Amino acid sequence: MPLLNRNFVTRFIFILFFIYLILLYYEGGYIHQFQKPLMMAPMLNVTYWAFLLLQIPQFFINSFWAGYVADIALFTLCVVIIFKPQNFHLIILYNILLWINFMSFCLVFSYQPHAIAMLLVGIPSMLKTDKNFSLVFWGIRLWACFLYFQVGFMKIIKGGVFFSNQMANATKSTILLNLHHSSGTEGIRQKVQYMLIEHVDIAQLLYVGASTMQICFIVGLFTRRYDLILLILFLLFHFTLFFMLNMELFMINQFFFVCCFLPWHKISDFFENTFNKRKKNSFLKEFAN
Amino acid sequence: MSLFSFFNYSFRQSKIFFWISVIIFTGSIFTAFLTITIWPFFNYSMYAYPIKDEASHTTTELIINDEVFLFYKHLPYVMATTIENETNFYVNLKENNFEDPFLIKLKKRGITLPKFTDKLFKYPHLNDRDFSIWLKRYIQNRYDIDIKTITLNKIQISFTPFTTVIRRQNIFTTTF
Numbered sequence: 001m002p003l004l005n006r007n008f009v010t011r012f013i014f015i016l017f018f019i020y021l022i023l024l025y026y027e028g029g030y031i032h033q034f035q036k037p038l039m040m041a042p043m044l045n046v047t048y049w050a051f052l053l054l055q056i057p058q059f060f061i062n063s064f065w066a067g068y069v070a071d072i073a074l075f076t077l078c079v080v081i082i083f084k085p086q087n088f089h090l091i092i093l094y095n096i097l098l099w100i101n102f103m104s105f106c107l108v109f110s111y112q113p114h115a116i117a118m119l120l121v122g123i124p125s126m127l128k129t130d131k132n133f134s135l136v137f138w139g140i141r142l143w144a145c146f147l148y149f150q151v152g153f154m155k156i157i158k159g160g161v162f163f164s165n166q167m168a169n170a171t172k173s174t175i176l177l178n179l180h181h182s183s184g185t186e187g188i189r190q191k192v193q194y195m196l197i198e199h200v201d202i203a204q205l206l207y208v209g210a211s212t213m214q215i216c217f218i219v220g221l222f223t224r225r226y227d228l229i230l231l232i233l234f235l236l237f238h239f240t241l242f243f244m245l246n247m248e249l250f251m252i253n254q255f256f257f258v259c260c261f262l263p264w265h266k267i268s269d270f271f272e273n274t275f276n277k278r279k280k281n282s283f284l285k286e287f288a289n
Numbered sequence: 290m291s292l293f294s295f296f297n298y299s300f301r302q303s304k305i306f307f308w309i310s311v312i313i314f315t316g317s318i319f320t321a322f323l324t325i326t327i328w329p330f331f332n333y334s335m336y337a338y339p340i341k342d343e344a345s346h347t348t349t350e351l352i353i354n355d356e357v358f359l360f361y362k363h364l365p366y367v368m369a370t371t372i373e374n375e376t377n378f379y380v381n382l383k384e385n386n387f388e389d390p391f392l393i394k395l396k397k398r399g400i401t402l403p404k405f406t407d408k409l410f411k412y413p414h415l416n417d418r419d420f421s422i423w424l425k426r427y428i429q430n431r432y433d434i435d436i437k438t439i440t441l442n443k444i445q446i447s448f449t450p451f452t453t454v455i456r457r458q459n460i461f462t463t464t465f
Contacts, residue, residue, distance in 0.1 A: 036423065039378055045327050103328075147317065150318065150321060154337040155336070163339035176446055176448070178369075181359040181361035183451060
């Protein structure tokens with residue numbers, strides 16, 4: 001099993017988290033920004049039932065101080081971990097707060113967004129040894145490949161691929177109010193979305209293309225040789241989804257899976273060689289290690 | 290590292306981790322086929338089932354100070370989608386005597402949940418005014434507007450040729 005440079009990978013992931021947390025504030029995704037909502041929808045999710053019966057989200061959402069403290073702690077821990085990636089206690093606390101934040105958000109949002117990559121990529125860093133870190137990290141990569149393959153395969157098994165209006169109907173049901181609110185001031189994105197609704201064949205072609213891209217991830221279950229191609233497919237798929245179905249923050253959540261397909265050994269070697277040559281900059285040398 | 294070598298290696302290193310991995314992989318297949326989400330397993334078969342053609346779609350409309358509030362234009366995407374989801378959920382609750390529609394679906398199938406789940410699925414104290422106050426706070430948290438009245442309508446939108454409201458039903462109007 002190839003071992004990863006744990007500190008380097010953890011730092012990179014938490015720099016992505018730092019960007020994510022800034023965007024989260026802009027999108028109103030912090031607990032103190034929910035403004036004490038009155039309803040939370042657990043649906044069939046039994047885990048949420050337990051979460052609600054234990055009064056965990058209610059405690060953070062309804063208490064002014066608890067919400068603020070949790071949000072500030074989440075952001076502060078992220079910054080600290082960038083400088084101290086070897087402190088797994090802080091990483092465990094960070095992941096707990098992140099999960100509480102996300103589960104509370106899902107309950108308030110009354111819908112379960114399926115973009116959960118950012119919940120998973122922090123987990124390997126919680127483990128003490130480098131061997132366990134690498135094992136769990138590669139496990140997450142395999143699960144990501146399995147997930148995308150499964151999604152593409154389900155589209156064939158359940159018949160979505162064979163239904164000619166699938167993409168057009170999916171577009172309509174997902175973004176109808178968004179389109180309605182931009183009536184009269186449509187930008188390029190809205191014009192593309194209207195085009196997809198009107199030209200169902202083009203929309204369905206994109207749907208079949210997306211399913212094919214997803215099925216290609218089966219290759220990742222057997223080898224890492226084509227990870228760069230999978231990375232390009234991943235980015236192409238999600239940018240298209242972001243553009244066509246307006247899935248902005250959720251696309252950013254799922255973007256964390258990019259970490260699974262990067263050539264870590266080459267990147268960390270590059271940083272190490274580059275910054276070791278410039279010996280005067282000790283901070284950058286520490287970052288490479 | 291391939292899937293087989295990963296399972297082989299983890300079986301030799303840690304039986305607990307091996308079985309957790311097996312459960313996570315098989316659990317996600319199970320929930321995808323059943324189209325349910327139970328953490329930590331997700332339903333990743335959305336958009337896989339054929340989505341039927343509909344002449345119109347139902348959603349909600351907010352009118353603030355006698356003007357239609359275009360929250361997808363004025364607020365960030367997540368906040369706008371939260372407002373849409375919460376208002377749709379509120380309309381569903383109000384139409385079902387403030388009982389979660391999921392609970393009603395179970396009752397129709399003859400399934401009665403234990404009494405302690407009432408805290409999860411019933412909202413006996415929820416009312417139009419309290420919900421309006423939350424909407425006002427939530428919108429004003431990000432958008433600078435002095436809200437004097439909020440009206441929530443249930444609307445039906447058709448897509449032919451562009452989005453058009455074809456039916457409107459008032460849910461409540463609150464004056465502050």
